[in-house]
Amino acid sequence: MKDATTLGVVVSLACLLLAVIVQTQGAASPDAAKLQQMTARFAPTDIGADLSKLSDADRRVLAKLVEASTIIDALFLRQVWAGNEAMLVDLVRDESPAGRARLRYFLVNKGPWSRLDHNQAFMAGAPAKPEGANFYPPATTKAELERWMQSLSEADRTRATGFFSVIRRAGNGFTIVPYNVEYQGELARAASLLREAAVIATEPTLKTFLTRRADAFLSNDYYDSDVAWMELKGAIEPTIGPYEVYEDEWFNYKAAFESFITVQDEAESAKLQKFAGELQDIENHLPIDPKHRNPRLGAMAPIVVVNEIFAAGDANRGVQTAAFNLPNDERVIREKGAKRVMLKNVQDAKFAKTLVPISRVVLAPADQPRVAFDAFFTQILVHELMHGLGPHNIFVNGRNTTVRQELKETYSFLEEAKADISSLFAIQFLIDKGTLPKPLEQTLYTTYLASAFRSIRFGVTEAHGKGIAVQLNHLLDHGGFVVRPDGTFAVNPQKIKEAVAGLTREIMTIQAEGDYAKAKALGERLGIVRPEVQKALNQLTAVPVDIEPRFTSAGTLLGR
């Protein structure tokens, strides 16, 4: 699972509003000016990290992993559409400015369809984006495949619906081709590079992961390497292989290749440890009826904060991933849990290229200097932690139940809103306690206000956007945020803390009482875009939607 925006908005839903922002055309491919406008939504940004503290061996490991990642890029292109590589070769030959512009947008989207615009084709000659991607045979229908899958024995159906195989026509029927046959040459090369990296690596858990993942590329059995990934320690944190199933829009069965080559962020990892030691104290001071507090929190799910050195394949198309939870294999999750990986430098780039420009439009001049990345990222970290706090297992109408079961479809937006608003509460608590520095108070709320506009820009039809709208409107209604006569927004320091505590109390109490009706009413009343907010959003068309990362090549990592 991956989050493409800083705060967890799912990419596929994130596109709704943007398709409107860029007035999309019909079947005709966009002209040069339109393509330029579409591409300008992605701000080119250098993405890297300070590697000066790494050993020479670690740098050589990274170079090998980056080299292996270029294979992931090519495999993902092939998985998206069988015509992609031909189109790339064709585009590369076109040295005209228009050709170069098409090539750039093709690489951003990993194909001829604009992912921000409902996959509208931007290249002449491109068909509609195949919903089953290149995972299923050409000229096949979903219904035909469903009938075939139903006709299979359970063992064969498991293989046919598994993550790591494609379906192909053979004779008069279908055949299941495992990834280690379908992509044999490419995976063997990637495996060789991982093995070369494993030989150079000094960290034992890294050696183990790389060796097992290389084995998995050849054997098609990823279990051992997923386990090894959960146990990774040390400076280098690589995620490389077939993982997410979003690209298979028919069945979400087939894993797309992706790669995140990252290094641990020591400062943030230390901060995370500090927060982990405070969680029970935060829970004990939540602004809710003490009976709803959890006297003994469970272990914190693993979170690592890293900086991205290279991303490839499914991890580098359209809107960039800012955080992800892996693995997806339920068996590994049951036995080992899942790990949340937060890409700090990607978040920082998004902050600089989108949030800061948004703040210059929507915030009052006096508030604009109070937008800070440290506040932004601390809030995201604490947001993740706060999912573990507050009511989960509840007792309602004489039954033991869960918040999820009781709140049904309202659960998601309310849980996202809870994690957000209570993160502000928790950070203020830690500031007041002296655990976090006092000046953070100056930037925390203003940064959050600007960030609310960034989130709502992606739409309020899915959980996170709706949760943000609930918070923004509540804080406006309670005077924590104010609209100034010129239409800009500002924080009111006198009222913001109480407004935050109040909404934290209201949401957590709805959760504790499993009150579906109240949850639904809250969403209907506040989960909307009000005219004054829409007016501000309308001024954001020139602000980039996301970044287009520019990475350092393997050669440059090695200084050649």
Place this chain on the structure above:
Amino acid sequence: MKDATTLGVVVSLACLLLAVIVQTQGAASPDAAKLQQMTARFAPTDIGADLSKLSDADRRVLAKLVEASTIIDALFLRQVWAGNEAMLVDLVRDESPAGRARLRYFLVNKGPWSRLDHNQAFMAGAPAKPEGANFYPPATTKAELERWMQSLSEADRTRATGFFSVIRRAGNGFTIVPYNVEYQGELARAASLLREAAVIATEPTLKTFLTRRADAFLSNDYYDSDVAWMELKGAIEPTIGPYEVYEDEWFNYKAAFESFITVQDEAESAKLQKFAGELQDIENHLPIDPKHRNPRLGAMAPIVVVNEIFAAGDANRGVQTAAFNLPNDERVIREKGAKRVMLKNVQDAKFAKTLVPISRVVLAPADQPRVAFDAFFTQILVHELMHGLGPHNIFVNGRNTTVRQELKETYSFLEEAKADISSLFAIQFLIDKGTLPKPLEQTLYTTYLASAFRSIRFGVTEAHGKGIAVQLNHLLDHGGFVVRPDGTFAVNPQKIKEAVAGLTREIMTIQAEGDYAKAKALGERLGIVRPEVQKALNQLTAVPVDIEPRFTSAGTLLGR
């Protein structure tokens, strides 16, 4: 089978001298200056044809075929090496001048190995070029595959050694994956485009070929479409599919994808018909003992003269193909014969970019204006026809035998020399007869002299180069060509005709008498590079070796 140079030099052998011309380095990848020098051997040249006489429908057919050909390019890249597409994606991102230079040479060579330099790698990180390409499993030896093939049943061995399958590892053994599974997505897309072209096409034989070839892409059975290709008529002459086996350097079993999208050259085709009607008369006047003449020539093998609109895959890597004989399937050849396709505009480009510059270095100033493409191409056409004339089935020492059997390893160079020298004789005969225009005499021999240097430049170790050396030295010894005091070469019009007739007589008589000893002696005496010729060759380092074609895109063909 394809000829990469105008006169039939086999590419793989053509590289010997060139590797010396460009001083090759060790394992290190070349620096920018060296890469520039390597790339400069290919002169960028627009390749196209006058399509104004084609119907709008025909132009749309061509656009579809060009689009299908881009798929061929991508498939060939994948066939050459499993790392190629990853490297391409990586190269494309590098916008530096050095990166652009590497990308250009990568596209010329269809991979990171310089085909003119014994496949020396020119990209850091590229391994040695895999001899079995991507047709066989990674980390396999030729011996291991041979043992496996020997262990198969005859039916399985036929499939394993066939043109249209790859071999992959599966479990503990190997498996045979047919092209229509291995490349299913890509071939289905190519098939769709061929079908769309077939719908638009008006020429029935073209419709049939395109439809059958589309069927073949899906069924993996190419026989019917090979037959349909032999029966093609009309303006558009497409050759698209898996054909040549050169890229499989282990076994020459596996067909590489290639595409030649061409249109008939009406003027040259008419000329060819005219020549065909003269062949018996030429035979009857060959300057040999009348008893060696063939009183009844057989039917001429099919030859078409075309202009190339687009070439892709194996048909566009390294030195460009100038003519080819297809199909390669022995069953089709037995039943339908093979067709020779001559790419006139490619020959013209090679003439302009290599032969003319060579003539400016090696010819006497007065001779330089007498180098003409019409003479060049007429000689090539007649060369092809002359292979059918002269002695073939002979009676020696009381036995019926063939020239090939008697002359053994000397056969090839002598047969090439025969076709060349007798083509000059035949053209002179047709000029004298009034069939060809008198002024052709002014350019014929001088053009041929310059062209001899172009051929010898590729080396004299293989048949054609050796055959050319024999002719050049004979004509020098008999005063038809002369070396001037300044080292340049010239034609002596007083002696050239007699010298040509003399060598024609000498070679054809050796052939008629099946005299192996004389053939061998002739090769040893004249099939060498003499000092005065070497001195001229040494001055050609700055002259391009070949062209780098720049084609019109499918979009431009449609005027978009």
